[in-house]
Amino acid sequence: MGEFVGIDPRGAHEVIRRMEAGKEALDRLRPLLDAAIAEAGKDWAGDPGSAALHRARAFLDASGQELRWRIDTLERLVPVRERGMLSGTFPFPSEREAVETAEQDARAILHALTDHDRHPSTAARHSLESAVAALTPGDPAYASALLTTLGPTTLIRLLGADARSDREIFPVPTDLDSTDTTAPADPRPPGLGNTGTDGPGGRLAALFADAERTGRLGQEWDGLVGGAPVSVPAALVTLGRPxxxxxxxxxxxxxxxxxxxxxxxxxxxxxxxxxxxxxxxxxxxxxxxxxxxxxxxxxxxxxxxxxxxxxxxxxxxxxxxxxxxxxxxxxxxxxxxxxxxxxxxxxxxxxxxxxxxxxxxxxxxxxxxxxxxxxxxxxxxxxxxxxx
Structure with missing residues (x-):
């Protein structure tokens, strides 16, 4: 579990804006400094080149990225948007650890999915469900890295849709906690989406919302609406908060x-x-x-x-x-x-x-x-x- 964090998003965005302005000022200054150093030649008394400016810009860039991650994560953790200070306990202590953990978790899902394809069984399904149940919603960086590693096609399969047709294997139930007993048998892994908002499908939908709401999904996800069977976006909006x-x-x-x-x-x-x-x-x-x-x-x-x-x-x-x-x-x-x-x-x-x-x-x-x-x-x- 990560640290307890309190942030005023409005003030933090102002800090980020000033960091960006500082980076722009350094970008304008760097060629001037390089030219002055070249002109001075041996008479230049400082370090060669503009290494200090590079370090300063890198610090502002990394600090701004870290602050954006903290804002995005905190706004996802706090369900009611309020003005002023927001506080919560982060799932991960840093964005880097969130990304590394997400990539490991995604590989575990892909491994379980491959095992199920090769040797379909109840045990293989339970292994797949366990891998999805171990995921950690609430961190946009984690969600983005996880979905990037899985890809849209894998998400479609995990939500229970047959990518070969528009047949709905995951009908969005009225009580969000029922299963489809009328759909014909499918050789692919049974859908995980029909277990309600607290089940594996709900967890996947929450992770999609974490990444989608904060603009962290790549272009490969743009075709999900219209390109995937309609049961998939229906599950994402019913079980998650995009x-x-x-x-x-x-x-x-x-x-x-x-x-x-x-x-x-x-x-x-x-x-x-x-x-x-x-x-x-x-x-x-x-x-x-x-x-x-x-x-x-x-x-x-x-x-x-x-x-x-x-x-x-x-x-x-x-x-x-x-x-x-x-x-x-x-x-x-x-x-x-x-x-x-x-x-x-x-x-x-x-x-x-x-x-x-x-x-x-x-x-x-x-x-x-x-x-x-x-x-x-x-x-x-x-x-x-x-x-x-």
Whole structure:
């Protein structure tokens, strides 16, 4: 176990900024000093060359990298983002030790996977599960080194998807703790992802989030959404806590299927209201598909409340999200389920005046001026609301 650390991320980022400015100043000074030393020749009284500047720059570079690692790790360890001082106990005493341990752990997984391929058995599976269970989430440098060594293809196999087809061996369960008994037998290792957030699949998803949220994944991972079977990104967003950008990319991919697969998104967005608000605001087509496919899901009501309740997120983004939700509800004859209607009816209160203006043909303030009268009336009717 590493040391107990306390950091004010805002202040630490300012220190890093000053370190970068110091490196730039040294870079500007070094050629001038080299030229002055060359011009002085034998009359130069100091050490030959600009070795001291090289050492100073290397110190600033290494110190900045170490501080970034500490910030990234601490922000992953503290689940609630707060202002001011954050504190926690690091899994590893240094970034170097985290990387070395991750590479060793990855090799152990690859070795267990090879053994399973050569001699499939219950013992070989247990060995593989044990290797994954020994992993240490919480350190972005560890997660990045581990995933880099494993590679995307191995992660896909460990999460239980058959890379040869789009057949889902790991269906994301509604209770996150069930197994698929309907999928046909597969000669590859059984998926590890169907054991819930505390199981091997959940551990892998947490490690992916550690690396992905801090921007430490290489380009080879860019094709995971769209290139891997949809069960893989579904598992990553349901069992882990990736970035809003990754979650919304997965949402677009899942909702683009026929029929759409909303359940993993509903579960994930309940824990990510800021990501859901962004999706609702920036993706009107996906908003419509999600509400149409999951309108009867009580979990969707919870997610919508987190994203649309008064004062949630940025005012402008929240209003644009509401506009797309109003359009989606007003575009369909069938009203959402009771739980969704109740949440929308309660949370839309601050915008009832704008909706009434649009319904009555007036000119409400942006962005509500893009809402037509019929859609506004249909939305109010679907929620059984009266506005004056």
């Amino acid at each position: 970035s809003s950008l990754f979650l919304n990319r997965v949402a677009v991919a899942l909702l683009d299927r026929e029929p759409p697969d909303p359940r993993p998104l509903v579960l994930a967005y309940g824990a990510f209201p800021e990501a859901f608000q962004q999706l609702l605001a920036e993706h009107p087509r996906e908003t419509d598909l999600l509400l149409a496919a999951a309108g009867d899901d009580e979990a969707l009501a919870t997610a919508l409340h987190g994203a649309l309740r008064p004062y949630a997120g940025a005012d402008g983004l929240r209003e644009r999200a509401w506009l797309n939700v109003v359009r989606a509800v007003g575009a369909h004859d069938d009203a959402p389920g009771a739980a969704v209607r109740l949440v929308l009816a309660e949370d839309v209160t601050p915008y009832l005046g704008r909706l009434a203006q649009a319904r009555d043909g007036a000119q409400p303030a942006p962005p509500w001026d893009r809402l037509d009268a019929e859609t506004a009336a249909r939305f109010l009717g679907a929620l059984r609301l009266r506005s004056h």
